Amino acid sequence: MKKIVILGAGTAGTMMANKLRKALDREEWEITIVDQFKTHYYQPGFLFIPFGIYQKEDVIKPKADFIPAGVNMIYSAIDRIEGEANKVHLEGGQVLNYDFLIVATGTKTNPDETAGLKDKLWYKEIFDFYTIDGAVALQKFLKGWEGGKLVMAITELPYKCPVAPLEFVFLADAYFTELGMRDKVEIAYVTPMPGAFTKPVATKMLSELLAEKNIEVIPDFYIERVDNDQKKLISYDEKEIDFDVLTVVPVNMGDEMIERSGLGDDLNFVPTDKHTLQSVAHENIFVLGDASNIPTSKAGSVAHFAADILFENLMSAIEGRPLHAKFDGHANCYIETGFGKGALIDFNYDTEPLPGTFPLPGIGPFGLLKNTKINHYGKVMFRWIYWHILLKGKELPVEPLMTMAGKKKVN
Amino acid sequence: MAEKTFAGKTVEVTAEGYLVNKSDWSKEVAAEMAKEDGIELTDKHYEVLDYLREQEASGASLTIRKVGKSGIVDIKGLYELFPGGPLKLSSKYAGISKPASCV
Numbered sequence: 001m002k003k004i005v006i007l008g009a010g011t012a013g014t015m016m017a018n019k020l021r022k023a024l025d026r027e028e029w030e031i032t033i034v035d036q037f038k039t040h041y042y043q044p045g046f047l048f049i050p051f052g053i054y055q056k057e058d059v060i061k062p063k064a065d066f067i068p069a070g071v072n073m074i075y076s077a078i079d080r081i082e083g084e085a086n087k088v089h090l091e092g093g094q095v096l097n098y099d100f101l102i103v104a105t106g107t108k109t110n111p112d113e114t115a116g117l118k119d120k121l122w123y124k125e126i127f128d129f130y131t132i133d134g135a136v137a138l139q140k141f142l143k144g145w146e147g148g149k150l151v152m153a154i155t156e157l158p159y160k161c162p163v164a165p166l167e168f169v170f171l172a173d174a175y176f177t178e179l180g181m182r183d184k185v186e187i188a189y190v191t192p193m194p195g196a197f198t199k200p201v202a203t204k205m206l207s208e209l210l211a212e213k214n215i216e217v218i219p220d221f222y223i224e225r226v227d228n229d230q231k232k233l234i235s236y237d238e239k240e241i242d243f244d245v246l247t248v249v250p251v252n253m254g255d256e257m258i259e260r261s262g263l264g265d266d267l268n269f270v271p272t273d274k275h276t277l278q279s280v281a282h283e284n285i286f287v288l289g290d291a292s293n294i295p296t297s298k299a300g301s302v303a304h305f306a307a308d309i310l311f312e313n314l315m316s317a318i319e320g321r322p323l324h325a326k327f328d329g330h331a332n333c334y335i336e337t338g339f340g341k342g343a344l345i346d347f348n349y350d351t352e353p354l355p356g357t358f359p360l361p362g363i364g365p366f367g368l369l370k371n372t373k374i375n376h377y378g379k380v381m382f383r384w385i386y387w388h389i390l391l392k393g394k395e396l397p398v399e400p401l402m403t404m405a406g407k408k409k410v411n
Numbered sequence: 412m413a414e415k416t417f418a419g420k421t422v423e424v425t426a427e428g429y430l431v432n433k434s435d436w437s438k439e440v441a442a443e444m445a446k447e448d449g450i451e452l453t454d455k456h457y458e459v460l461d462y463l464r465e466q467e468a469s470g471a472s473l474t475i476r477k478v479g480k481s482g483i484v485d486i487k488g489l490y491e492l493f494p495g496g497p498l499k500l501s502s503k504y505a506g507i508s509k510p511a512s513c514v
Contacts, residue, residue, distance in 0.1 A: 156476060157474065192475075220495075220496065222486075224486070224487065236475075236486050236487050236489075236490045237490045237494065237495070265471070266474075266476065267476070295472065
Protein backbone atom coordinates (compact mmCIF):
# COMPACT_ATOMS: atom_id res chain seq x y z
CA MET A 1 0.00 0.00 0.00
CA LYS A 2 1.40 3.41 -0.96
CA LYS A 3 0.77 6.37 1.29
CA ILE A 4 -0.03 10.06 0.92
CA VAL A 5 -0.07 12.15 4.09
CA ILE A 6 -1.63 15.62 4.19
CA LEU A 7 -0.70 17.87 7.11
CA GLY A 8 -3.44 20.36 7.93
CA ALA A 9 -7.19 20.02 7.31
CA GLY A 10 -7.95 23.66 6.55
CA THR A 11 -9.09 24.97 3.17
CA ALA A 12 -6.05 23.67 1.26
CA GLY A 13 -5.66 20.26 2.91
CA THR A 14 -9.37 19.47 2.81
CA MET A 15 -9.61 20.30 -0.91
CA MET A 16 -6.62 18.06 -1.66
CA ALA A 17 -8.01 15.15 0.38
CA ASN A 18 -11.22 15.31 -1.67
CA LYS A 19 -9.48 15.59 -5.04
CA LEU A 20 -7.01 12.80 -4.32
CA ARG A 21 -9.50 10.34 -2.87
CA LYS A 22 -11.60 10.66 -6.02
CA ALA A 23 -8.63 10.14 -8.31
CA LEU A 24 -6.61 7.42 -6.60
CA ASP A 25 -7.42 3.72 -6.31
CA ARG A 26 -8.35 2.82 -2.73
CA GLU A 27 -6.69 -0.57 -3.03
CA GLU A 28 -3.43 1.08 -3.97
CA TRP A 29 -3.25 4.39 -2.09
CA GLU A 30 -3.86 5.14 1.55
CA ILE A 31 -4.59 8.82 2.26
CA THR A 32 -4.20 10.27 5.77
CA ILE A 33 -4.91 13.82 6.87
CA VAL A 34 -3.73 15.23 10.20
CA ASP A 35 -5.01 18.26 12.10
CA GLN A 36 -5.04 19.09 15.79
CA PHE A 37 -8.37 20.94 15.69
CA LYS A 38 -11.86 19.55 15.07
CA THR A 39 -13.52 22.77 13.93
CA HIS A 40 -13.31 24.16 10.40
CA TYR A 41 -13.62 27.94 10.30
CA TYR A 42 -14.94 29.84 7.31
CA GLN A 43 -12.22 32.43 7.71
CA PRO A 44 -13.50 34.99 5.15
CA GLY A 45 -16.48 35.33 7.51
CA PHE A 46 -14.39 36.56 10.45
CA LEU A 47 -14.34 40.03 8.90
CA PHE A 48 -18.11 40.37 9.31
CA ILE A 49 -18.25 39.35 12.97
CA PRO A 50 -17.01 42.64 14.53
CA PHE A 51 -19.91 44.45 12.83
CA GLY A 52 -22.53 41.90 13.88
CA ILE A 53 -23.21 40.88 10.25
CA TYR A 54 -22.18 37.29 11.05
CA GLN A 55 -22.13 35.52 14.40
CA LYS A 56 -19.74 32.81 15.51
CA GLU A 57 -22.13 30.01 14.54
CA ASP A 58 -22.23 31.32 10.95
CA VAL A 59 -18.58 30.47 10.36
CA ILE A 60 -18.00 27.09 12.01
CA LYS A 61 -18.64 23.49 11.03
CA PRO A 62 -16.97 20.22 12.06
CA LYS A 63 -13.91 19.40 9.94
CA ALA A 64 -15.11 15.81 9.76
CA ASP A 65 -18.08 16.86 7.58
CA PHE A 66 -15.70 17.68 4.74
CA ILE A 67 -13.30 14.74 4.85
CA PRO A 68 -14.42 12.09 2.37
CA ALA A 69 -14.95 8.44 3.23
CA GLY A 70 -11.78 6.48 2.61
CA VAL A 71 -9.46 9.14 4.05
CA ASN A 72 -8.02 8.55 7.54
CA MET A 73 -8.52 11.64 9.67
CA ILE A 74 -6.15 11.88 12.62
CA TYR A 75 -6.73 14.59 15.22
CA SER A 76 -3.30 15.24 16.63
CA ALA A 77 -0.68 17.94 16.91
CA ILE A 78 2.37 17.34 14.70
CA ASP A 79 5.80 17.20 16.24
CA ARG A 80 7.91 17.29 13.07
CA ILE A 81 8.56 16.10 9.55
CA GLU A 82 11.65 13.97 9.02
CA GLY A 83 12.09 14.60 5.30
CA GLU A 84 15.14 12.37 4.80
CA ALA A 85 13.30 9.37 6.25
CA ASN A 86 9.86 10.12 4.70
CA LYS A 87 8.28 10.16 8.13
CA VAL A 88 5.99 12.46 10.10
CA HIS A 89 6.22 12.30 13.89
CA LEU A 90 3.01 13.18 15.67
CA GLU A 91 2.87 14.53 19.18
CA GLY A 92 2.60 11.53 21.47
CA GLY A 93 5.00 9.43 19.43
CA GLN A 94 2.91 8.03 16.56
CA VAL A 95 4.90 7.88 13.30
CA LEU A 96 3.38 8.16 9.83
CA ASN A 97 5.36 6.95 6.82
CA TYR A 98 4.65 8.51 3.44
CA ASP A 99 5.50 8.21 -0.23
CA PHE A 100 4.27 11.77 -0.82
CA LEU A 101 3.63 14.49 1.71
CA ILE A 102 1.46 17.58 1.27
CA VAL A 103 2.14 20.37 3.74
CA ALA A 104 -0.94 22.54 4.22
CA THR A 105 -0.42 23.82 7.76
CA GLY A 106 -1.20 27.42 6.83
CA THR A 107 -0.17 30.62 8.53
CA LYS A 108 -1.16 32.01 11.89
CA THR A 109 -1.01 35.26 13.74
CA ASN A 110 1.74 35.82 16.32
CA PRO A 111 0.92 38.89 18.40
CA ASP A 112 3.87 38.02 20.66
CA GLU A 113 6.26 39.06 17.86
CA THR A 114 5.42 42.74 18.38
CA ALA A 115 6.39 44.29 21.70
CA GLY A 116 3.44 45.56 23.70
CA LEU A 117 0.78 44.07 21.46
CA LYS A 118 -0.37 41.21 23.66
CA ASP A 119 -0.27 43.27 26.82
CA LYS A 120 -2.81 44.77 29.20
CA LEU A 121 -4.99 46.26 26.43
CA TRP A 122 -5.19 42.99 24.44
CA TYR A 123 -8.87 42.22 23.76
CA LYS A 124 -9.78 45.30 25.81
CA GLU A 125 -8.84 48.08 23.40
CA ILE A 126 -6.50 46.19 21.06
CA PHE A 127 -7.97 43.45 18.86
CA ASP A 128 -7.28 41.26 15.90
CA PHE A 129 -10.04 39.89 13.67
CA TYR A 130 -8.03 36.98 12.27
CA THR A 131 -9.08 34.68 15.10
CA ILE A 132 -12.60 33.83 16.17
CA ASP A 133 -11.85 35.03 19.72
CA GLY A 134 -10.52 38.37 18.49
CA ALA A 135 -13.44 38.93 16.11
CA VAL A 136 -16.01 38.14 18.82
CA ALA A 137 -14.24 40.32 21.43
CA LEU A 138 -14.16 43.20 18.95
CA GLN A 139 -17.89 42.84 18.24
CA LYS A 140 -18.62 43.17 21.98
CA PHE A 141 -16.34 46.18 22.28
CA LEU A 142 -17.78 48.04 19.27
CA LYS A 143 -21.36 47.63 20.52
CA GLY A 144 -20.60 49.80 23.50
CA TRP A 145 -18.06 52.18 21.95
CA GLU A 146 -18.88 55.86 21.94
CA GLY A 147 -16.35 56.96 19.34
CA GLY A 148 -12.78 58.18 19.09
CA LYS A 149 -9.84 57.18 16.93
CA LEU A 150 -9.92 53.73 15.36
CA VAL A 151 -6.58 52.63 13.95
CA MET A 152 -6.25 49.60 11.65
CA ALA A 153 -2.57 48.63 11.55
CA ILE A 154 -0.56 46.00 9.67
CA THR A 155 2.58 44.87 11.47
CA GLU A 156 4.43 42.80 8.88
CA LEU A 157 4.32 41.33 5.38
CA PRO A 158 3.19 38.88 4.18
CA TYR A 159 -0.16 38.42 5.88
CA LYS A 160 -3.25 36.39 5.20
CA CYS A 161 -5.87 37.91 2.92
CA PRO A 162 -4.16 41.20 1.97
CA VAL A 163 -7.43 42.99 1.31
CA ALA A 164 -9.03 42.15 4.68
CA PRO A 165 -7.76 45.19 6.62
CA LEU A 166 -9.00 47.44 3.79
CA GLU A 167 -12.38 45.75 3.93
CA PHE A 168 -12.32 46.23 7.68
CA VAL A 169 -11.99 50.01 7.44
CA PHE A 170 -14.61 50.21 4.66
CA LEU A 171 -17.06 48.19 6.75
CA ALA A 172 -16.22 50.24 9.86
CA ASP A 173 -17.03 53.44 7.93
CA ALA A 174 -20.42 51.96 6.93
CA TYR A 175 -21.09 50.58 10.44
CA PHE A 176 -20.53 53.91 12.20
CA THR A 177 -22.44 55.80 9.49
CA GLU A 178 -25.43 53.51 9.95
CA LEU A 179 -25.23 54.03 13.72
CA GLY A 180 -25.31 57.79 13.09
CA MET A 181 -21.94 58.32 14.81
CA ARG A 182 -19.48 58.50 11.88
CA ASP A 183 -18.70 62.11 12.84
CA LYS A 184 -17.48 60.86 16.24
CA VAL A 185 -15.07 58.33 14.73
CA GLU A 186 -11.73 59.00 13.11
CA ILE A 187 -10.43 56.05 11.03
CA ALA A 188 -6.77 55.57 10.10
CA TYR A 189 -5.14 52.80 8.03
CA VAL A 190 -1.50 52.16 8.95
CA THR A 191 0.71 50.02 6.70
CA PRO A 192 4.42 49.25 6.28
CA MET A 193 3.83 49.37 2.51
CA PRO A 194 4.28 52.57 0.50
CA GLY A 195 0.53 52.73 -0.26
CA ALA A 196 -2.88 51.20 0.36
CA PHE A 197 -2.01 48.23 -1.85
CA THR A 198 1.16 47.01 -3.50
CA LYS A 199 0.13 47.24 -7.14
CA PRO A 200 -0.28 50.67 -8.77
CA VAL A 201 -3.62 50.34 -10.61
CA ALA A 202 -5.43 48.78 -7.64
CA THR A 203 -3.76 51.24 -5.24
CA LYS A 204 -5.14 54.16 -7.25
CA MET A 205 -8.70 52.78 -7.19
CA LEU A 206 -8.53 51.87 -3.51
CA SER A 207 -6.88 55.15 -2.47
CA GLU A 208 -9.70 57.10 -4.13
CA LEU A 209 -12.24 55.00 -2.29
CA LEU A 210 -10.42 55.51 1.04
CA ALA A 211 -10.30 59.28 0.49
CA GLU A 212 -13.99 59.34 -0.46
CA LYS A 213 -14.82 57.60 2.82
CA ASN A 214 -12.59 59.95 4.83
CA ILE A 215 -10.16 57.22 5.92
CA GLU A 216 -6.63 58.43 6.49
CA VAL A 217 -3.81 56.26 5.05
CA ILE A 218 -0.47 56.31 6.88
CA PRO A 219 2.06 54.44 4.68
CA ASP A 220 5.68 53.37 5.35
CA PHE A 221 4.99 52.84 9.05
CA TYR A 222 6.83 49.81 10.39
CA ILE A 223 5.67 49.14 13.96
CA GLU A 224 8.35 48.56 16.57
CA ARG A 225 6.15 48.55 19.65
CA VAL A 226 2.82 49.47 21.16
CA ASP A 227 2.77 51.75 24.17
CA ASN A 228 -0.20 50.56 26.26
CA ASP A 229 -0.07 53.42 28.77
CA GLN A 230 -0.08 56.24 26.26
CA LYS A 231 -2.05 54.24 23.66
CA LYS A 232 0.44 54.86 20.87
CA LEU A 233 2.01 52.94 18.01
CA ILE A 234 5.73 53.61 17.72
CA SER A 235 7.68 52.86 14.55
CA TYR A 236 11.33 51.84 14.23
CA ASP A 237 12.14 55.35 13.09
CA GLU A 238 10.40 56.86 16.16
CA LYS A 239 7.23 58.08 14.51
CA GLU A 240 4.12 57.86 16.69
CA ILE A 241 0.40 57.32 16.10
CA ASP A 242 -2.23 57.72 18.84
CA PHE A 243 -5.21 55.41 19.02
CA ASP A 244 -8.30 54.90 21.15
CA VAL A 245 -8.97 51.47 19.72
CA LEU A 246 -6.44 49.48 17.71
CA THR A 247 -7.26 46.63 15.35
CA VAL A 248 -4.19 44.93 14.12
CA VAL A 249 -2.89 42.32 11.70
CA PRO A 250 -0.27 40.62 13.89
CA VAL A 251 2.90 39.14 12.40
CA ASN A 252 1.98 36.09 10.30
CA MET A 253 4.16 33.01 10.54
CA GLY A 254 3.99 29.40 9.44
CA ASP A 255 3.51 26.62 11.98
CA GLU A 256 6.22 26.00 14.61
CA MET A 257 6.27 22.41 13.39
CA ILE A 258 7.88 23.69 10.16
CA GLU A 259 10.65 25.27 12.22
CA ARG A 260 11.14 22.06 14.26
CA SER A 261 11.41 20.16 10.98
CA GLY A 262 14.08 22.53 9.68
CA LEU A 263 11.96 23.22 6.60
CA GLY A 264 11.12 26.89 7.02
CA ASP A 265 12.45 30.35 6.23
CA ASP A 266 12.75 33.10 8.87
CA LEU A 267 8.95 33.28 9.15
CA ASN A 268 8.50 29.47 9.10
CA PHE A 269 7.15 29.45 5.56
CA VAL A 270 8.34 26.52 3.46
CA PRO A 271 10.58 27.44 0.50
CA THR A 272 8.58 26.15 -2.48
CA ASP A 273 9.00 26.19 -6.24
CA LYS A 274 6.49 28.88 -7.21
CA HIS A 275 5.51 27.07 -10.44
CA THR A 276 5.50 23.36 -9.54
CA LEU A 277 4.57 23.78 -5.83
CA GLN A 278 7.18 21.18 -4.90
CA SER A 279 9.22 21.96 -1.79
CA VAL A 280 12.78 23.06 -2.52
CA ALA A 281 14.20 20.64 0.04
CA HIS A 282 12.45 17.36 -0.89
CA GLU A 283 11.05 16.09 -4.20
CA ASN A 284 8.23 14.16 -2.56
CA ILE A 285 7.01 17.04 -0.39
CA PHE A 286 4.53 19.47 -1.94
CA VAL A 287 3.23 22.62 -0.29
CA LEU A 288 -0.27 24.05 -0.72
CA GLY A 289 -1.80 27.26 0.53
CA ASP A 290 -0.50 29.73 3.09
CA ALA A 291 2.25 27.41 4.39
CA SER A 292 4.46 28.05 1.34
CA ASN A 293 6.68 31.03 0.62
CA ILE A 294 5.44 31.55 -2.96
CA PRO A 295 5.19 35.26 -3.77
CA THR A 296 1.45 35.63 -4.09
CA SER A 297 -1.43 36.36 -1.72
CA LYS A 298 -2.03 34.10 1.25
CA ALA A 299 -5.67 33.44 0.51
CA GLY A 300 -8.18 30.67 -0.01
CA SER A 301 -8.61 31.55 -3.67
CA VAL A 302 -4.90 31.03 -4.26
CA ALA A 303 -5.01 27.66 -2.47
CA HIS A 304 -8.00 26.74 -4.62
CA PHE A 305 -6.29 27.58 -7.92
CA ALA A 306 -2.98 26.09 -6.79
CA ALA A 307 -4.75 22.85 -5.75
CA ASP A 308 -5.54 22.08 -9.41
CA ILE A 309 -1.88 22.55 -10.36
CA LEU A 310 -0.56 20.59 -7.39
CA PHE A 311 -2.98 17.78 -8.19
CA GLU A 312 -1.69 17.51 -11.77
CA ASN A 313 1.92 17.60 -10.66
CA LEU A 314 1.39 15.02 -7.95
CA MET A 315 -0.22 12.69 -10.50
CA SER A 316 2.83 13.21 -12.73
CA ALA A 317 5.21 12.56 -9.83
CA ILE A 318 3.33 9.37 -8.92
CA GLU A 319 3.77 8.13 -12.49
CA GLY A 320 7.39 9.26 -12.62
CA ARG A 321 6.74 11.87 -15.30
CA PRO A 322 8.17 15.42 -15.25
CA LEU A 323 6.03 18.04 -13.49
CA HIS A 324 4.52 19.96 -16.37
CA ALA A 325 1.81 22.03 -14.66
CA LYS A 326 2.95 25.53 -13.76
CA PHE A 327 1.20 27.71 -11.21
CA ASP A 328 0.99 31.41 -12.11
CA GLY A 329 0.17 32.83 -8.67
CA HIS A 330 -3.48 33.40 -9.62
CA ALA A 331 -5.49 35.18 -6.90
CA ASN A 332 -9.07 36.41 -6.98
CA CYS A 333 -10.34 38.55 -4.12
CA TYR A 334 -13.66 40.17 -3.36
CA ILE A 335 -13.26 43.43 -1.49
CA GLU A 336 -16.22 44.43 0.65
CA THR A 337 -16.49 48.21 0.51
CA GLY A 338 -19.54 48.78 2.71
CA PHE A 339 -23.14 49.88 2.02
CA GLY A 340 -23.90 46.66 0.14
CA LYS A 341 -21.19 47.11 -2.45
CA GLY A 342 -17.97 45.34 -3.28
CA ALA A 343 -14.98 45.37 -5.62
CA LEU A 344 -13.17 42.43 -7.18
CA ILE A 345 -9.54 41.94 -8.14
CA ASP A 346 -8.00 39.14 -10.21
CA PHE A 347 -4.23 38.91 -10.69
CA ASN A 348 -1.13 36.69 -10.70
CA TYR A 349 2.67 36.76 -10.28
CA ASP A 350 3.15 38.92 -13.38
CA THR A 351 -0.11 40.76 -13.99
CA GLU A 352 -1.37 43.31 -11.51
CA PRO A 353 -5.12 43.69 -10.83
CA LEU A 354 -6.71 45.37 -13.87
CA PRO A 355 -10.21 46.69 -14.60
CA GLY A 356 -12.65 44.61 -16.67
CA THR A 357 -15.29 41.90 -16.20
CA PHE A 358 -15.14 38.46 -14.55
CA PRO A 359 -15.39 35.56 -15.18
CA LEU A 360 -16.98 36.08 -18.63
CA PRO A 361 -15.22 38.63 -20.86
CA GLY A 362 -17.47 41.63 -21.54
CA ILE A 363 -20.35 40.10 -19.57
CA GLY A 364 -19.25 39.55 -16.01
CA PRO A 365 -21.44 39.47 -14.01
CA PHE A 366 -18.68 40.78 -11.76
CA GLY A 367 -16.82 44.02 -12.44
CA LEU A 368 -13.07 44.04 -11.83
CA LEU A 369 -11.76 47.04 -9.89
CA LYS A 370 -15.28 48.45 -9.82
CA ASN A 371 -17.41 49.14 -6.79
CA THR A 372 -20.75 47.43 -7.46
CA LYS A 373 -23.65 45.74 -5.70
CA ILE A 374 -23.26 42.51 -7.69
CA ASN A 375 -19.67 42.12 -6.45
CA HIS A 376 -20.99 42.28 -2.89
CA TYR A 377 -23.51 39.52 -3.69
CA GLY A 378 -20.61 37.48 -5.07
CA LYS A 379 -18.99 37.64 -1.68
CA VAL A 380 -22.24 36.81 0.11
CA MET A 381 -22.85 33.78 -2.15
CA PHE A 382 -19.29 32.65 -1.75
CA ARG A 383 -19.91 31.29 1.75
CA TRP A 384 -22.35 28.75 0.30
CA ILE A 385 -19.95 27.91 -2.53
CA TYR A 386 -17.13 27.45 -0.02
CA TRP A 387 -18.94 24.89 2.14
CA HIS A 388 -20.73 23.02 -0.66
CA ILE A 389 -18.41 23.10 -3.67
CA LEU A 390 -14.94 24.40 -2.95
CA LEU A 391 -13.95 22.35 0.11
CA LYS A 392 -15.31 19.21 -1.51
CA GLY A 393 -12.93 19.64 -4.42
CA LYS A 394 -15.72 20.05 -6.99
CA GLU A 395 -15.28 22.08 -10.15
CA LEU A 396 -16.06 25.81 -10.19
CA PRO A 397 -16.57 27.62 -13.52
CA VAL A 398 -13.27 29.48 -13.08
CA GLU A 399 -9.96 28.41 -14.60
CA PRO A 400 -6.99 27.85 -12.28
CA LEU A 401 -4.64 29.99 -14.37
CA MET A 402 -5.40 33.69 -14.75
CA THR A 403 -6.70 34.87 -18.11
CA MET A 404 -6.37 38.30 -19.73
CA ALA A 405 -9.78 37.85 -21.39
CA GLY A 406 -12.16 40.48 -20.04
CA LYS A 407 -9.34 42.62 -18.64
CA LYS A 408 -8.33 46.06 -19.89
CA LYS A 409 -4.69 47.04 -20.01
CA VAL A 410 -3.98 50.29 -18.20
CA ASN A 411 -0.91 52.42 -18.73
CA MET B 412 15.54 53.70 -18.26
CA ALA B 413 17.98 56.47 -17.63
CA GLU B 414 21.73 56.74 -17.57
CA LYS B 415 23.75 58.06 -14.70
CA THR B 416 27.40 58.53 -14.02
CA PHE B 417 28.78 57.24 -10.74
CA ALA B 418 32.48 57.13 -9.91
CA GLY B 419 33.36 58.00 -13.51
CA LYS B 420 31.28 55.15 -14.87
CA THR B 421 28.09 55.52 -16.91
CA VAL B 422 25.46 53.05 -15.79
CA GLU B 423 21.84 52.34 -16.64
CA VAL B 424 19.33 52.89 -13.84
CA THR B 425 15.56 52.42 -13.48
CA ALA B 426 13.17 55.33 -12.99
CA GLU B 427 13.65 54.90 -9.24
CA GLY B 428 17.41 54.84 -9.47
CA TYR B 429 18.09 51.09 -9.12
CA LEU B 430 20.93 49.61 -11.20
CA VAL B 431 19.68 47.79 -14.28
CA ASN B 432 22.84 45.66 -14.65
CA LYS B 433 23.99 44.18 -11.39
CA SER B 434 27.50 43.84 -12.82
CA ASP B 435 27.84 47.64 -12.83
CA TRP B 436 28.02 47.63 -9.04
CA SER B 437 31.13 48.52 -7.11
CA LYS B 438 31.77 49.95 -3.66
CA GLU B 439 32.50 53.31 -5.27
CA VAL B 440 29.24 53.30 -7.24
CA ALA B 441 27.38 52.48 -4.00
CA ALA B 442 29.10 55.34 -2.18
CA GLU B 443 28.12 57.87 -4.84
CA MET B 444 24.53 56.63 -5.02
CA ALA B 445 24.24 57.04 -1.25
CA LYS B 446 25.87 60.45 -1.35
CA GLU B 447 23.07 61.64 -3.68
CA ASP B 448 20.63 60.86 -0.85
CA GLY B 449 22.89 62.53 1.70
CA ILE B 450 24.15 59.29 3.25
CA GLU B 451 27.87 58.71 3.87
CA LEU B 452 28.55 54.95 3.70
CA THR B 453 30.54 53.47 6.59
CA ASP B 454 31.91 49.94 7.11
CA LYS B 455 28.65 49.03 8.84
CA HIS B 456 26.68 50.15 5.79
CA TYR B 457 28.90 48.00 3.56
CA GLU B 458 28.40 44.99 5.80
CA VAL B 459 24.66 45.33 5.26
CA LEU B 460 25.12 45.77 1.50
CA ASP B 461 27.31 42.64 1.32
CA TYR B 462 24.70 40.68 3.25
CA LEU B 463 21.93 41.83 0.90
CA ARG B 464 24.01 40.91 -2.17
CA GLU B 465 24.75 37.46 -0.77
CA GLN B 466 21.12 36.85 0.13
CA GLU B 467 19.89 37.96 -3.26
CA ALA B 468 22.45 35.76 -5.01
CA SER B 469 21.15 32.78 -3.05
CA GLY B 470 17.61 33.52 -4.24
CA ALA B 471 16.22 34.49 -0.84
CA SER B 472 13.51 37.12 -0.61
CA LEU B 473 14.47 40.02 1.58
CA THR B 474 12.54 41.67 4.35
CA ILE B 475 13.48 44.23 6.99
CA ARG B 476 12.82 41.54 9.61
CA LYS B 477 15.29 39.20 7.92
CA VAL B 478 18.04 41.82 7.88
CA GLY B 479 17.22 42.51 11.53
CA LYS B 480 17.93 38.86 12.33
CA SER B 481 21.16 38.76 10.30
CA GLY B 482 23.35 39.54 13.30
CA ILE B 483 24.86 42.55 11.49
CA VAL B 484 22.41 45.15 12.65
CA ASP B 485 19.01 45.15 14.35
CA ILE B 486 15.98 46.76 12.75
CA LYS B 487 16.37 49.98 14.67
CA GLY B 488 20.01 50.16 13.64
CA LEU B 489 19.01 49.55 10.03
CA TYR B 490 16.65 52.55 10.16
CA GLU B 491 19.48 54.64 11.56
CA LEU B 492 21.84 53.58 8.77
CA PHE B 493 19.28 54.12 6.01
CA PRO B 494 16.74 56.67 7.29
CA GLY B 495 13.30 56.73 5.68
CA GLY B 496 13.31 53.52 3.69
CA PRO B 497 15.83 51.06 5.10
CA LEU B 498 15.25 48.19 2.72
CA LYS B 499 14.46 50.29 -0.34
CA LEU B 500 17.59 52.41 0.10
CA SER B 501 19.96 49.62 1.13
CA SER B 502 18.80 47.50 -1.81
CA LYS B 503 19.43 50.40 -4.15
CA TYR B 504 22.98 50.94 -2.87
CA ALA B 505 23.60 47.17 -2.90
CA GLY B 506 22.85 47.18 -6.61
CA ILE B 507 20.07 44.62 -6.28
CA SER B 508 16.44 44.84 -7.39
CA LYS B 509 13.89 46.94 -5.59
CA PRO B 510 12.40 44.74 -2.87
CA ALA B 511 9.10 43.28 -4.05
CA SER B 512 6.35 43.61 -1.49
CA CYS B 513 4.12 40.60 -1.38
CA VAL B 514 0.51 41.10 -2.31
